[in-house]
Amino acid sequence: MAKAKTAYVCAECGAEHAKWQGQCVECGAWNTLAEIVVQPAGKGVGAVRSGYAGAGGGARVTRLASVAGDAERRTSTAIGELDRVLGGGLVAGSVVLIGGDPGIGKSTLLLQMLGASATSLKGLYVTGEESLAQVASRGQRLGIALEGLEALAETSIERILAETTQARPEVLIVDSIQTIWTEQLTAAPGSVSQVREAAARLVRFAKESGTSVFLVGHVTKEGGIAGPRVLEHMVDAVLYFEGESGSRFRVLRAFKNRFGAVNELGVFAMGDKGLREVPNPSAxxxxxxxxxxxxxxxxxxxxxxxxxxxxxxxxxxxxxxxxxxxxxxxxxxxxxxxxxxxxxxxxxxxxxxxxxxxxxxxxxxxxxxxxxxxxxxxxxxxxxxxxxxxxxxxxxxxxxxxxxxxxxxxxxxxxxxxxxxxxxxxxxxxxxxxxxxxxxxxxxxxxxxxxxxxxxxx
CATH class of the missing domain: 3.30.230.10 (Ribosomal Protein S5; domain 2)
Incomplete structure (x- = not known):
């Protein structure tokens, strides 16, 4: 058996290096190179990396005026402050990355969103960190009606996409992207290559199927999203959940949004029944x-x-x-x-x-x-x-x-x-x-x- 080829990828900028070194020559960051196994460009990996619409060879030159009408079609999440930060609601095929400190309320917000919009949007909650019993228990504690909600406890991206294709949800939540892995790579889950590949597969799925995807991202001790920096470039919107320790107020801020204004702010208050909107944050x-x-x-x-x-x-x-x-x-x-x-x-x-x-x-x-x-x-x-x-x-x-x-x-x-x-x-x-x-x-x-x-x- 031929020895597997390895490379070293920078966690900050995604640049590849033939051998390990202390500093990335592209971005100048120190101690950010991680080893990955180089895979040949097959159907799964190559198709994702070669582009969304053109991967299957079916792309055609199109006049932008003919598709401009679909750009402003938005669907409400039934949470006004979240709609504000997203730019007015969900856009079909969008991919949103939400980061924040542990326990800040990322999973709570997304589960409440699924519960509030269950009558108008079909959602699927994919959890890679919790069991289905834990998700159901949290939903009951928050007072969410669980009858119309569907969930999947899985970490393999191949099985997630297979189940999602069959279920055909309009909103897909993946909690969290750092736990998802693909069978085509031998690196451990959470590594640079696994996070990048899993995110690329989900982005391609969202663009081809029109499903709105929410990715929950872990943060590092410096406050940035864990994983390769290219992850934030791949998605359509990057939201950060912030809050002072000991305070019940939470602030959801948009740092990147291809469908709305950046630096938009949504304010929530954490209570016994989860997050509650604050319509008058000035007070x-x-x-x-x-x-x-x-x-x-x-x-x-x-x-x-x-x-x-x-x-x-x-x-x-x-x-x-x-x-x-x-x-x-x-x-x-x-x-x-x-x-x-x-x-x-x-x-x-x-x-x-x-x-x-x-x-x-x-x-x-x-x-x-x-x-x-x-x-x-x-x-x-x-x-x-x-x-x-x-x-x-x-x-x-x-x-x-x-x-x-x-x-x-x-x-x-x-x-x-x-x-x-x-x-x-x-x-x-x-x-x-x-x-x-x-x-x-x-x-x-x-x-x-x-x-x-x-x-x-x-």
Missing amino acids: IFLSAHAQPTAGSAVMVTREGTRPLLVEVQALVDQSSLGNPRRVALGLEQNRLAMLLAVLHRHGGAAVYDQDVFVNVVGGIRVQETAADLPVLLAVLSSFRDKPLPDKTVAFGEVGLSGEIRPVPNGEERLKEAATHGFRRAIVPKANAPKKTHIGELEIIGVERLAHALQVARE
Whole structure:
């Protein structure tokens, strides 16, 4: 018998190497090469790797206008927050990868989705980690009607596809992709080659049959999806389930979506009966202070298509170190250092000898520049130990020369603040509408940082 050929594949970028080495020459990652057995390109493997539609030789050149009508056909999952993150609902033939920490609620969400949409969508739950009795027990605990649900406990991709082809579900859930293996490879389940091959087979099945596939993915200690990096490129959408330890709130965020907006946000609350939608997430991200507190500012951020009210807290304290600390949770730390320099130069507040801690309440990560102005207002409020006026909201980008620059969708942000009873808004002058009031919300447009700081003290 001929000796099997081996190769080494990088878990980060999927590049193959003839021999093991400490660093991948393609992406520069260290200690990411894993050994795989090279298989000849047969019918199963070769067809998957050569393309979805053209694998059987039946592909034809087609005008895009003739298929454009099918692109927007979506089916609701019966869970509004999940539909929002997906871009409006399920698309036939889509493949969605959901990752998150152990116990965060990935399996719970998908099982609840099958139960809620059982009357309109035929689903199949494939579990590679639990027995059918465990899945049924969890379903009963969540109060899901199990009569219309079908499940399969299997890890072989060949048998999964055979059973799925016979059952013909509209939604297929595979929990998890790291447990699935193919008989055509000799590598262990969970290895780079097995995960890549199993995912490729499922992606091809979804495109050919029109079945919507959900893949549950394990995460590494760094927080990324376990397995080859190419896994995230193969699927249509990548969703991450996030949540603070000890908090009952969960955030579902889209990092990649071929059928909708990225950075869309869905908010859930974990309870005795599983996950519950939070239709008004702004309320959970705002702290209910009995009276105005120094170091606290409220901003209106935008996640995907939805404006959110978020509280930014700052603590400025005398530093006992030669190099004062700059700690930012939910914000970019380098941008915080830049904003503190702008505050010193154009705001007259020197915090170079102070420790500065900034936190976005609720575990939200704000990645837009609209947080610049509320961060500086919170820092100055803590530094001077003087609270901002009650029911005040702010947003705006701060430039290096001290100017307040406009941000997108300013009117929608102001309407969201007015809906929640805020009375005062400090915003870039270019974002201020012609009317100085929206309901009871007074809108103050500012052009310079010094003017914004003066208005905040009044």
